[in-house]
Amino acid sequence: MMTNSLLIAIDFDGTIVEDAYPSIGKPRIFAFETLKQLQKDGHRLILWTYRNGRTLDKAVEFCKENGIEFYAVNQSFPGEEPVGSSVPRKINADLFIDDRNLGGILGWGEIYHEISKQPLRAEEERKKKKKKGFFRRS
DSSP: OOSSOOEEEEOSBTTTBOOOTTSOOOBOTTHHHHHHHHHHTTOEEEEOOSOOHHHHHHHHHHHHHTTOOOSEESSSSTTOOOOTTSSOSSOOOSEEEOTTSTTOOOOHHHHHHHHHHHHHHHHHHHHHHHSOSTTSOO
16 A cells, blocks of 8 residues: 555546446446556545436446445545535545546556656655755755
């Protein structure tokens, strides 16, 4: 398990499965395998989707049938209750994976590779901040 786990928000249609909304499309190649490995690595996954009501229930059940249970669904944390306009629709996450990203969606192998480098990048940034001086020189 990683010590620097991430909170990762993941879209459903076009990201985990091919876009066939309101139906459920075929799983994208390596999507569920990658999600399982991310969970095994200690990351918390949030399903963050436009779906709601029955279509959301079907998506959650489809993921569960494929071995993925999410930390939260369309919420920043389990049990988050909307209170009028005081809880924003945008959730709190370290990373967002969505087919509507600028430049489109990467393959799941590339996604895993990029996420696996995140804790290393964070550690490098902490080391840089420890250096003294205006230009990070001792």
